Amino acid sequence: MTFAAILSASRASGDSSGALRASLHFAGQTLVEYQARQAARAGADRIMILVSVITPALSQAVDRLSADGIPVALVRDMVSMVRDAPRDTDVLLVADGVVVAQSHFDAMAEREGNALLVTDDSRASAPFERIDAGQRWAGLARVSPDLLFGTLDMIGDWDLSLTLVRAAVQSGARRVTVPQDDLLTGRVALVETQAEADVAAQTVMSSGSRATYVRGLAEHYLLAPLARLASPALMRTQVPTMQVRIAGMALGAIALVPIELLWPATGFFLLLLALLIAEIADRLDELALRLPPSGWAAFVVPFFAVGGISLAGAGVLATCLALLLAIVQVADRWRRTGAARPWMIFTPASALLLLLLTTWVGAFSLGYEVSMLCVIASVGTIILLKRD
Template structure:
């Protein structure tokens, strides 16, 4: 069952700049954007952000979320919340500046009724809000419509999130306890400054989440571990994924020059590096919980690599090979693989690796012929292993 989410973006950060916690840089975006993407991944179908003042940074964050198809709205007062909040679904409440591992968000997303994510009282949980003598609120709660609107009917100047949590405690809401290790290692934290945000981002994004693979061959078995490491480094340097993807396209275009000058192997090596950069950009999007691109930006780098392979071969068979591999690239990106395993798919990096080995040994034409047979076998695997 779907639900809505309420985020908060009003508390100032501890940095000297005096900005909002919600606008701190976190995993290639603002912190509130990351919270919203976490909620959507857990099943939320709309996002409400409680704000005291609408800043340009918040407006831009809303625009970016909306561009990705996420329904998000800024709410400045309780009257608007009473009017817009859904009356037939639960609410996922995320406190201002709270970041927890996606597994905890998913857990509350699948819960039913009033539920609180809590931490046992200790030195590690000291920054969190105390709810009784033994536990503190970890910044995440699932609230029923009855409790939400019963609280909204109260009169006075109060903090919505804390008031809802106190009402849930009084009502005897179910509690889920965060392991102490998550608090110590930063996978559940209240972020107050940019330095803390960087450390928590590194801890949270280091946890791999299960996902359907969208790579094959060399990209899956060789480039993926390198892309994860490079992506984590680029994220700490706050390099946007789009810039990395543009850099990959530029490098692939530059690699066409040595190929035109008949320096085939150096050009192919540059193409491999361009594909690695493109995969690193994809991993940056994964870390930021953004959906993988499926438009022209996703296919520009492999298409340029296949153009280079066609120019190097200068024959009809190389053109046919490039077209067939491009079909496999589209099938990978759109996850239409049937039951084919990653090693069964001939990808651009795998093709380049075969041609580099063949060219280094003096068997370039034979490598092209072998690659064509491998491409036909890959297409056959996608078709024949498709489930009925």
């Protein structure tokens, strides 16, 4: 069953009365933008952000979300909420300034009817809103259309989130209790300042899920682990992902120069570094809950890689090797490698690693011959193990 999401973005942060909690920087974007991406990943088909004033940061967040295909709108008053809220689906309510692990979003999305994410009253849960003598609201609530519109009809100037939560409590909504470990580790938190948001973001980045799809040989065993180590530091410095991706493209183009000057080992090393930078950019997108590109931007650095391999070999074997590697790269990026294991997928990065090693030991031609055998075996494996 589809559902909508209502995000609150009106409370001031603890850093400045002029700033909003929702505009705190979090995982390379604003906090409310991250919440919207979580709701969309959980299955929300429309997202409404309830605001008291429309700031440039909120407008830019909406523009970025819309550009990524996430339907989102800013709502300023109860009249607009009554007009825009869906009357045939449940609504997932997200508290202002809350950081909740994606698993809890997914769990609430699977439920139907009124439900509350709660935590037992303790010192760790003190920042959250108390709902009774023993529990506090942990920032997520799923409410039915009847409860939502029944509350909107009588809400006046009251706080929508807290009024809906109290109405859900009075209606006997089911409760999903958050483990205390999630509070202690920061997987569920309420942030009011940028310092608190930074701490919560570090927790998110350190516990971020790995790719759920099969990667190529070099990517799985070398590039992805290195990217997981480097990306949190870049995320904390707020480096835009596109700038990282462009840096990888520029380095890939520069790597062709030493290859043209007959320094293949230097060129291969620079191409591997360019592919690592591209992998880091993908990891930054993953941490920010954005889908890595699958269009031309995803293939610029691999294009330089296969071009460098062809240029360094300067023969029919090198050209054929580059073409086969390009095919494997497209299959790997578009997740069309079937049931092949990572070590079976011989990507351009894998070939560069092998060619770099054979060049250093003085077996340049042998590296191309072995790479050709590996990529042929890889293509055959992908075809033979293709799922129906």
